[in-house]
Amino acid sequence: MSNKVLMKGNEALAEAAIRNGCLHFFGYPITPQTELAEYMAKRMPKVGGLCLQAESEVAAINMVLGAAATGTRAMTSSSSPGVSLKSEGISYMVGCDLPCLICNVQRGGPGLGGIQPSQQDYYQATKANGHGDLHLYVLAPASVQEMVNLVGRAFDVADTYRTPAMILADGALGQMMEPVDFDAALSEKREIPEKTWATNGTGMKRKRNVINSLYMNPDDLEQSIIDRFERYKKIEENETLWEELYTEDADIVIVSYGITSRICKSAIEMARAEGIKVGLIRPITVWPYPKAAIAKAAETAKQFLVVELNMGQMVDDVKVACECRRPVSFFGRTGGVLPTADDILAEIKKLNGGL
Amino acid sequence: MLAKTPFIPDKPILIVCGHFGSGKTCVSVALALALKKSGKNVTLVDLDIVNPYFRAADAAELMKANGINCINPEFANTNVDIPSLGAEIHSVFVNAERDPDSVTILDVGGDSGAAALGRYRQMIERAGYNMLFVASKYRPLTDTASAALENLREIEYYSRLRCTHVVNNSNIGDETTQTYVENALDFGRELSELSGLPEAFTSVVKADFCPALAEKYPDKSFFFIDNTTRKLF
Structure with a gap:
């Protein structure tokens, strides 16, 4: 007999993240995503991780930036209006070449809209989640099991190419309950390059690392964007599903x-x-x-x-x-x-x- | 299709509580139908102030067709999450005094959602109540009897009421097999022992293996509950 449990999509996203080594979650409640943060609050202390309810979505994404800069797997989640608020921070993370996972459990918009499921954030996720020349790696699962399968992939791609990744779900997926098998999802393992760029202490053995999205010289900024788009090209070649x-x-x-x-x-x-x-x-x-x-x-x-x-x-x-x-x-x-x-x-x- | 009621409450108020996603709403709806069939005047109150989508209010038509009175939060299944409970709820406590055949099922929100009960605590205590704690071994945060007991105590804390029975509702939805139910029987027994509360029944989400279970475990009470919150996909 397979080892299945019954979970809400939101809970499954949280559990899958923890099982894929995410030890830092920063969030802010919003329907229909709140169970994700609630689950993190209950589970993180038991696995030695941190779940912090920030004072706002803007604060949460900037905490993710800080945590990711140290090389740890960090994550935030929200629903549509909250993701709009995070856009600035997401753009900064792209500019800093920092990996992370953002979950958007979409609800109806524009504005406060409503709490029922929607896919109205497609443009935002695929074209313009923040200012500047940027893309996110965006996965759109169709079941609770697929959410679980894709969380590991999202973190792996984020770490490999140094980019924020997003799970673009919706209220129905977040709220519905389906049987899931976590062991089946963890079978695919890939080599992640060492995070030599992380600001995790020099140990007096190397020069200090600087994480920053500000470039004093336009030519340097242009080059950093060209380099990043080379990586986007590789993502297109290797990670399209x-x-x-x-x-x-x-x-x-x-x-x-x-x-x-x-x-x-x-x-x-x-x-x-x-x-x-x-x-x-x-x-x-x-x-x-x-x-x-x-x-x-x-x-x-x-x-x-x-x-x-x-x-x-x-x-x-x-x-x-x-x-x-x-x-x-x-x-x-x-x-x-x-x-x-x-x-x-x-x-x-x-x-x-x-x- | 629905089994005879496995549980006859001895008090007019029947509270159904538990961890969110443990199956409280399905148990409430199934009990409402079974108790109605046994001749009770049944009212089903959706007291869930935390769950935005899948809720007792979804079964309103089914309840109406079976002559069961429904009371839903004013904004249930709309586009806002305003947890406002109408004044109509007070009528059930009047009925409890007037009609000895009345049973009111309070389908409560998961975990801290049980705080909604606190507002009615005095009236519930005056009328008299049974409080079923629904638990599933296949929900990760209540996957052991001791974890489930922790959840039970949390709900008692929020509601300021005491659970009187436990219900073992261990299932994995549509993919549930007889083995899944059997593998969780110990869980129900341990939870009953740890909490000191009797097991009201073991609920089963599929009708086809209910008879086999009843034959194999004659000392257990099995109750078929339909998945009333199944939706489009």
Whole structure:
């Protein structure tokens, strides 16, 4: 018998982080993410780690910056409005080349929005989480087990390429309970380069390390950005993840990530039962974007349908990836409302009739 | 589909508490249906002020169809998390005095969410209550009897009330097998011994292996509870 436990997505993220060596968590409560911080508060003292509720999201991300500078695995989590507040600190961490993990358990926006699940932070996570030339490594899990599997990967990629990584979840994933197996998730281990840059004491044996995002000379700043983009290129080459379902013979390829992709899978099975050839590309990393998978599907598919819990933020990424060779349409609900599999099936039928 | 009630409360107020995610709401809903079937006038109160999504209010239609009165927080399942409990809740304490056949189930929020009970403590004590502590071995923070007992004491501290029974609700959701239930029987027994409280029943989330369990463990009381919070995915 496998060794499964029943966990909320938020708790599972916290436990997975601890099991992957994260000993420093700094957060601030916000629905629907709060159980993550609560779990950390209960577990961290028992494993010799630190969970600190900061006075604000801004303080929390800057504590992560400080902790990460010492070379330790550090993490923060929040939900949409809180992640906006963290944006400045995230940009500073990129400028300092510091690894960390940020979890965004998305809720409805803009503004205070609402507490129900949403995917309205796609642009923010993939295009502009902070100022400056930057990317984050962004993973969009679709189940509690996948959240657990991807936390280790997020930390590993963050450490390997010296970049902040983000788990882009949503309220439904954060709150739902599913069986998880932690032992299965820890099987994949990779070599992490030694953190020779960390400000963890010279021991009188080396020159002091300086962690900083300010460059006095524009040429130096430019070079640091060029170097960082070389690393982004490697991330694109080596760390892009996606899942495909029935793409070989699909006329319509749905592109959907996270919780929404699960509703799409139900709709696809229903459509297939009626003889409509529908497939799915599920980006697991939303940055880097699985462009190659979309381009390949565009060779055989007649059209794409993007399904998200927002107003169509991923549509342009699909258009760029397929170089607009195929029509790309959109279906989604927003503001905390979820579509049903029947809603998506109806959309598939509409498109199928239009061919 | 629903089993006969495994637990007949001897007091008009029946509190269901436990660690969050332990299955309080599923147990509450199943008990409401079973007690209604046994002839009680049942009211189900969603007293959860901490859980934003999955809650007793989700089962409102099912309750209504079965003639069970529901009282939900004013903003349950809306887009805000304002934990406001309506004045209507007071009616259950009036009913408790007037109607000897009434049972009111209070489905309480997890852990410190039990603080909501404190506001009604005097009325609950005056009316008389049973308080079921629901625990699951497959929830990491209550995975041993001693950890679960710690959680039980925390809830008593927040609610200022005393648990009277324990419920063993060890499951892993849809993937639960008979082995998972059997492997957790010791957990329920140990929790009962450590706390000094009787085991009300062992709940089982799948109906198909309930009869086999009942035959194999004749001294145990098994109770099938349906997963009422299952959603779209």
